[in-house]
Amino acid sequence: MTIPDHSKQKIEAYLTKLRAQLRGFNDQQVAEIVAELRSHVTDKLAISGDAATPAQVDAILVALGTPEELANQYITDNLLARAEVSRSPLRILDSLFRWASLSVAGFFVLISSVLGYFFGAVFILVAILKPFHPQTAGLWLLHDSTGDPEFSFRMGFGSMPADGRDLLGWWIVPLGILAGCALVTLTTRSALWCARQYRKSRALPPT
Amino acid sequence: MKPRDPAEQEAADKWEVQLRKGCLELAILAALWEGKLYGLEILRRLESDSDLIVSEGTVYPLLSRLKSLGLVRSEWVESDAGHPRKYYALTSAGKQRGREMAGMWARFSSSMDKLLAPLVRGK
Numbered sequence: 001m002t003i004p005d006h007s008k009q010k011i012e013a014y015l016t017k018l019r020a021q022l023r024g025f026n027d028q029q030v031a032e033i034v035a036e037l038r039s040h041v042t043d044k045l046a047i048s049g050d051a052a053t054p055a056q057v058d059a060i061l062v063a064l065g066t067p068e069e070l071a072n073q074y075i076t077d078n079l080l081a082r083a084e085v086s087r088s089p090l091r092i093l094d095s096l097f098r099w100a101s102l103s104v105a106g107f108f109v110l111i112s113s114v115l116g117y118f119f120g121a122v123f124i125l126v127a128i129l130k131p132f133h134p135q136t137a138g139l140w141l142l143h144d145s146t147g148d149p150e151f152s153f154r155m156g157f158g159s160m161p162a163d164g165r166d167l168l169g170w171w172i173v174p175l176g177i178l179a180g181c182a183l184v185t186l187t188t189r190s191a192l193w194c195a196r197q198y199r200k201s202r203a204l205p206p207t
Numbered sequence: 208m209k210p211r212d213p214a215e216q217e218a219a220d221k222w223e224v225q226l227r228k229g230c231l232e233l234a235i236l237a238a239l240w241e242g243k244l245y246g247l248e249i250l251r252r253l254e255s256d257s258d259l260i261v262s263e264g265t266v267y268p269l270l271s272r273l274k275s276l277g278l279v280r281s282e283w284v285e286s287d288a289g290h291p292r293k294y295y296a297l298t299s300a301g302k303q304r305g306r307e308m309a310g311m312w313a314r315f316s317s318s319m320d321k322l323l324a325p326l327v328r329g330k
Binding site: 077 | 245272290293
């Protein structure tokens, strides 16, 4: 069947927007995704009759979701697929950055994950550095300029704080490694859970 | 018949939606069991052979995920309609996963059937 120019333009405008949003996929993957969806729209137009009116094109594109929604689904699915192969925080964060650039949900998951991984890494790092700086590394209770107490993770570089107390002593080594690993695992699981919930929430057509 | 409380109806609908969503991956593997299909055919198969009416925008990304997991492979085939179509077929890993999931499903549903028998009889 032949598709009138104005309908073709609508389809191509949709696919161009989608292409721009598909971050994290290589050129060949993007080309395949776009070609597959173009083929889908063409087939659906052929089924719906001989005149590919703009209204028909609109209905088909609405059924696919907006380009942003569709790109979000590709990105979250890609994140879940990558996570099944490797749960490396770097890979997870890499996918989360892409998701965050497209949706508010992704943005919040990214911020929480960055914080989770950061504190996890701090715990582990302090535990590792404790044997090298036994007097200064650890979780310290200090007092700020107004005299209020504050907790501080110290890597042990620099001098010993004048007014403060190392709260855990050598316990920071096992506890830090344990807490750090738990935080990293928890962060990864939470991020994947959020991605699954997100894609589930879009699995059915709106009623 | 007593009219249903809208909140009760909504809770029942939500449960049904969750139930269907959970089955999508297995449904796609099952749809491909007999041979290769392209995206729109998979959608049609899901609609005709099951009550799984899924959003079209969900199936394509999910197929892409199944492909990255090595459960399906794809190839482009020229069609009579004048444009190429992307066909999906199960890999041996996909068949294996499908069998495992179907086995789990069968065990789960038969034990649920036993448990639910009094409720069904008493309706």
